[in-house]
Amino acid sequence: MTQAPQPSGAISAGHAPVATSPAAHSAQERTLPPPRPRTSIGARLRKDWQMLVLMVPGALCLLLFFYVPILGNVIAFQDYQPYLKITEAPFVGFQNFLDLADDDRFGLALRNTLVLAVVQLVLFFPVPIILALVVDSMMSPRLRKAFQSIIYLPHFLSWVLVIALFQQILGGAGLINQLLLRNGMDAIPFMSNPSTFPLLVAFENVWKDAGWGMIIFLAALASIDGSLYESAAADGAGRFRRIWHITLPGMRPVIVLLLILNLGSILTVGFEQFILQRDTVGADTAEVLDTYAYYSGVIGGDWSMGAAAGLAKGVVGTILILVANKVAHMLGEDGIYRRSAS
Template identity: 40%
Template sequence: MPTIQNVHPLSHAKSKPADFLLKIRRHAWLYVLLLPTLIYFVMFHFIPYYGLSIAFKDFMPVQGISGSPWVGLKHFNDLFHSSDFSRLLVNTLLISLYKMVFGFPAPILFALMLNEVRMIVFKRTVQTITYFPHFLSWVVFGGIVTTFLTPSGVINALLVGVGWQPIDFLTSPHYFRGIIVLTSIMKEFGWGAIIYLAALAGVNPELYDSAIVDGAGRYQQLIHVTLPGIMPTITLMFIINLGHLLDAGFEQIYVMINPSVYEVGDIIDTYVYRIGLERGQFSLATAVGLFKGVIGFILILGTNTLLRKLGQRSIW
């Protein structure tokens, strides 16, 4: 009869560190390549967590973080009872929701249309032109938009040419949110389509052949093959975007905003910049940033849990 050898549980526990060290030794150069990324995240994403304590202190730069007195939730109470808080929250949510409703489907639709193009040269040319604006900073891109929308700009010149009155787009509260959403889509939809084009390339071609044999046209193939094939990517990107619901786009709005449209365009991030860097209220600015982070974490956690219950792909 075969004998059963008794293995001491400590021997298995001791082998785990040895195996780990063996893997590091075997793939040493891969870990060396990974090291700069780890250092970056530790320095800029983990160590700064200590600075979040400023939100619960009356921070004084001369005394430092450790020497500043604790004030508990004072800054959060000041934030929630501020007359500006409701306006900032509404503006941030509306602009973010508009960007999600109109901006999230844009790269998906563009990728689906570009995927149907069979002329490779034309396809690559269009793709290059559309994702080029992503590499422009908002200072440059916002300056171009501002030049087009000024009273003496190209858009107003066209309006005057057809007999209409010029419109001051940049100082009108009626147009500001629409301009923000539209220019955001124009700048990023081409770059966002790259992810979905990669997902489309991963769809099994045999599924299309089977659909054609069953008599499916282009529309039926889109509904029953293409969209289900890229749905995991769509849900994953939706979770990521939802986690940034309170990030309405600081750089874009800071470049294009002016006092005439503060009522509809001032968001949490621009408010944090003003009170934090311009007025020196670092504790209140940190409290606002922490509030945003907590809301974003709750949204990601809730959406991920909901998608898991619905059987869709999730982050974890």
Template identity: 80%
Template sequence: MTTDAAAAPPAGAPSSGTPAPTVSARPRASLGARIRRDRQMLLLMVPGAICLLLFFYIPIFGNVIAFKDYQPYLTISESPWVGFENFLELWDDDRFLLAFKNTLVLAAVQLFFTFPVPIGLALLADSLVSPRLRKAFQSVVYLPHFLSWVLVITLFQQMLGGAGFINQQLAQHGMDTIPFMTNPGTFPLLVAAENIWKDAGWGMIIFLAALSSIDASLYESAASDGAGRFRRTWHITLPGLRPVIVLLLVLNLGSILSVGFEQFILQRPLVGADAAEVLDTYVYYEGVLGGGWSVGAAAGLANGIVGTILVLCANKFAHMLGEDGIYRGSAK
């Protein structure tokens, strides 16, 4: 026979007819309270926000001259509207089509050769056991990021130029010199090498920060199960880096048409305009030097529109892979 005490629920447990107690949500602070709480950080943001407003957002309105026949002696409002005539002129301009083609080729080569290098450098630096050796390696690889493109091109010219160190050694040994810096056919590879040498260290720092967030117990468990270095890298490290890889890939695709200005305008006299003419240099020579302000603005606006479309497509692809990308998709 079952007693009432045995049938009763344990002490402290809610009865079947009584709903479980709910934890009340913490009330959200008011806007004024949050401003007072974060006032120091907001004050630190003011100079950067002002510079961003003055030198980025306000000049965006100047893109209206892409739809006008802008003349420097007239104001923007006085310049006549021409609609899409400037864009149609770009479509008929062989120089613009050449610059667009060169930009796509150079951007694809840079993305293919440059993007994986920081990942490899981060894995190499993370595998170094000695902290002192690791710091020295990071400093040496990261240092070229602070050099200007003028200095970078000068260093490459001293090493690979016609009178550079390598060609001097080849000539002294009776071999033919190699036109590293003046060969239009290998110019995309030269550009990729320059970008790797200059900016691979910056990307390495980002991936090293992502590596530090991976739980070390995962490696210990995999090693205890007999997984070697390659399998640990393939099944733990790379999946842990995937969110950062996807994010940087989306951002790089957004700026894929902005391959750089200084790097190409400095080397344009060496390899010729047919190889080094990109959209940025086209806007400079056509808009600033040539006086085609409206056509140059149309080229720059088209560049920004294509970059925006690429970012949206790449971010959508990131959502398909299960990653957030640069912003979260709408909840379903």
């Protein structure tokens, strides 16, 4: 029995596909959805004008108190005196930066800053991730809300209250040392021991800000598709395997982004936290770049040296951000901005 000829473009079962005709191609093109029209900038502004109005106070604050003062960094290249105008101060080029390199106090502040920053990064950064995983695993909504409120409440306390609280608990006359003395043991200098000061600073940061950082990772966890967990559980994957193969890879872009931003601000370990503990633990231990700029510029009157120290810290932070972002691109992540098409 002879078979009826098949039309051009048809695919017979068990045989290789046959090239379709130009008419079939044109029919497929007609079935494709039309491209979405681009919205003009004016239309987008009219659509989102309420959000733009809400952004105005924050943008003005950022402009007046962050970007406009950047212009004052010009005094880092001058021999500035407060009774002279900036335009009248003599220009000295990079002499202030050369003086910084020869200043032993600046070298001490830089070394303390790097040590404290590395300790804080290693001990502090994983804690919000762990807290987010703990909160996400809680089944009771009431328990989750109560835990979150308790954990991120210390973020709203000032460093004055935080240091005072730690003094009441860990200080020489604090609660723990009083209990040790009553039981015939020696008091432990938790707050005044220079060798353990980096650990104390890291613990203070964890207690104050780890709960606030947890919110970002909770938002990242909420964006992970729940069907992935169901499929993994159906295949026999345990809880820790689901965390390792689904949760952490889903949080990886956010983790990389925050790690890059933390590296950029690694030299900004804090001003209030250290100046409040400077007298207790000693200036040689608590001197960081922020306190050095304050005591050199504001207290010591050498405004140019203080500005040079702050500017050097900002330049190093920018370089660290660019390098870390480049490494993120090499590892296949977007970082703080996407890679170029080339």
